[in-house]
Amino acid sequence: MPTNRRAASRVAILLVLLIVGMLAAAIHFKKNSDALWQIVSEKCVPHQQSRGEPGPCQRVDLPHRYAMLKDLHGPLQYLLIPLDRITGIESPQLLQPAAPNYFALAWHERTLLAQRRGSPVDDWALSLAINAQYGRTQNQLHIHLSCLRPDVRQQLDHLTPQLTAQWQSTTLRKHRYWLRALTPAELTQQSAFIRLADERPEARTEMGKYGLALAELGDGRLVMMAIERNWLLLNSGSAEELQDHACQLIPPIKKAA
Template sequence: MLTRRRVAPLAAVLLVLIIAGLLAAALHFKKNSDALWQIVSEHCLPGQQHGGNPAPCQRVDLNQRYAMLKDRNGPLQYLLIPTDRISGIESPQLLHPDTPNYFALAWHERILLAQRHGSPVDDRVLSLAINAQYGRTQNQLHIHLSCLRPDVRQQLDRLTPPRSGQWQRVTLRSHRYWVRTLTPAALAQQSVFIRLADERPEARAERGKYGLALAELRDGRLVLMAIEQNWLLLNRGSAEELQDHSCQLITPTKKAA
């Protein structure tokens, strides 16, 4: 049985963690959480529709209903943003079969990083990430296309996931992730949001607690990584933690206009 002396410090720690979680949530709502949606809906989309000029976005795909925007952070980071109003990973729209396969589209757009870099970029340097509902600052779905952290790259190089596509537990950056392999064809065939909901039943009802990331393994397969928010472990479900927006794995030599 716990004594009062032991219970008091434990209660204090839990209180601090709860307060930290509430502060994070408050910060989430304090910022202009519609900034990305305003850029896309008021500038990029109308500009493409009426004059063929998607600025300030780099491009707008009217058929697949998404825009690509250069993020202010980092020399090579881009964001894929739907031109439909979709809040984030928790949105039921992402489970609809007619919704564009945003992760596959974002991976296809990695050519933008090479163009901005001014020379080819190894796919093993790159990654995609989307954060959980309270691990983000924007309430318009956006997928980060950026570089992978060097230490995460090393961890993935040591990873030997099964070829069956089964999920397994892996620790990355001190957080527990569920990971599974994908072929590029499988990525294009089915949305990772639908795959997560179908293959991890506990995630279907609480999708907002999950962040997702994607990278390439040494053998050319892709690895899908899912992190679940856990306030007690100071884990906001931010899969973006696996990315390095300064791109230490490559040295930018040229910036495109």
């Protein structure tokens, strides 16, 4: 009898995994997964090169090989999108030493939010996020530059004194995350993707399982937050769950001109 129960449990687990996988695939492909790539490669870059105006993007940086695009969701959310074809966090291109430091570039572009709002935006309210391979809907790498959730902000403030350069586990949004503090200088010195792969060796060969986020700590340091996909816990590796695209952490936003 116990053997039958164990067998039934295994079957149930396999069924759950199958259902979750199918749902993830459905979400992954429900939209045109090349939409961002088409916007950047067919509109933003040609417009920048021919007219010196990057519309519909807000910026095309040809030397650093990226574009900034206002996302349709949220009043202040922007996306950093490479000008080269890079599917996502699982791409081996991101671990090449010469690869652009996309996280540092995205954090540098946070001034776009203040420009759109028409007044300063405290870095304390902001965050970056990239989702795991099956936690996203687009097959062109994009980093979300948006606001941080108020509850996550509160939790990070509480954790700040104990965060160091060593990765440590905690629970955010009911999911297990690995957190590591770093200075702004360290963010610019080494790619966040390479840092994750170097410092957490289990991630190097399976980067597609990971989502990655970044925010500022109250003492001026930054914190990287890595989440690993776990289908059994209904966790798709979507670090974007730490963000609040409605931007509740800042006062009511002035309507953009």
